[in-house]
Amino acid sequence: MLRPLHPVAPGTRTVLGIAFFVLFVAFWAWITLGGHVSRIFLADPLSMLKDGWRLLVEDHFWLDILITIWRVFGGFVLASIVAVPIGIAMGAWKPVEAFLEPFVSFARYLPASAFIPLLILWAGIGEFEKLLVIFVGSVFQIILIVAVKVGATRRDLVEAAYTLGATDNGIVKRVIMPANAPEIAETLRLVLGWAWTYVIVAELIGSSSGIGYMIINSQSRLATGQIIFGIIVIGLIGLLSDFAFKALNRWLFPWSLA
């Protein structure tokens, strides 16, 4: 019986989670291998694996994977280094917020992909342009979320620190920053996920390497197996980096979960 909000046993949870993947692949195999859709439009799972293997072994696709990972992390780290301090400053000091918040809110809605033609004009089609696309896509998001989190710092903790003799400077460094560190790390984890979307878009246009380049290249050759393989690789790397990020946060901030 399904009872609302009733927890599911851990073993059952794993089985159910895997079951959907099995069903999904089975359905995919049925419509492709069974001849229900044309092979031109959708490769079957087996040829997808074969194509993927060939990509990795013969076409050095792992180099594309590495370069894409480097772009995501490079752009993401750049954005974080710039955005986190600005976000903290905006959250902590209201005049800074009043000064920057309207512009950042506006800039946040500028789609990173629409900047690509402009960024290519400014920075060419090299690595720097790819990093800039991710940077533009992430930086305003991080600033705003961090500013909101910091602005919502528990006032009673700040007051307690003042009654213990903390200075304004001490409040920012030893209350506001540590109090929000786990939330900021969680924000970065979320934005890293979005950065994966930006990198593929950046690689679809004016690029000669990377997972996105491979995908757009495969399109012209109707190699749907390769496209699907590329998409799955992105999903897997995203999942792995998410796990790693979560583990890092747990290790860095044991107090927030104890």
Add this chain to the structure above:
Amino acid sequence: MSKLLIEGVSRTFAGVGGGRPVRALQPVDLAVAANDFITILGPSGCGKSTLLRIVAGLEAPSTGRVLLDGKAVTRPGPDRGMVFQSYTLFPWLTVAENIGFGLREQGRPERERKEIVASYVDLVGLKGFENHWPKQLSGGMQQRTAIARALANDPEILLLDEPFGALDNQTRGLMQELLLGIWERRKKTVLFVTHDIEEAIFMASRVIVMTARPGRIKSDVPVDLPHPRHYTLKTSPEFSALKAQLTEDIRVEAMRTAQV
């Protein structure tokens, strides 16, 4: 000379959305002698917490001033330790680091800090829990840590805003004895806000009763019960007589607040 002088302190909050300003506190005068344990007793919303926050320097009075050792209070500082009703331990610091927070902010050397922290860990009975995170502690243990944290600065006055309000009855009784025991041994000037009549009498050398909002001082009742006090005191005839008197005082005010 009085340790703490409250002179004509009142507080009016600006009206919300153009509404009329709300007066939380009528002008209050109060002189607190050194090493006195004063409880401020009043119904909810009578402004007793506001008064305490003004003494702490967390809020500015609309009129009047607060003098501690003859110096006017303008902002919060380590000479006025405060314990809040909500749990305000820093969750990213261990029990020992929480207790040492104030000492660290004042740049005291680490060795000295360690010694002082150890003595206060001992004082509030938290030996063995020094390296626990606040989340791992019960409510009573968290408030004991908060008391130790405020005391570690060796403040001139200790301010407590319903510190045991969120605790269950049994724990609350134990905490009262613990705090009173510390006061009996170490002597400190204490201002303790509560709405619990029994707590107000048991802890105090003087109970200040406040009226319903806007609050002002209604009566000033000395409590001459002998020290050290034991929980059995709460069932003695003298205690009951005081309790009956204060219950009557506060009941009128509570009814005015509830408008029944």
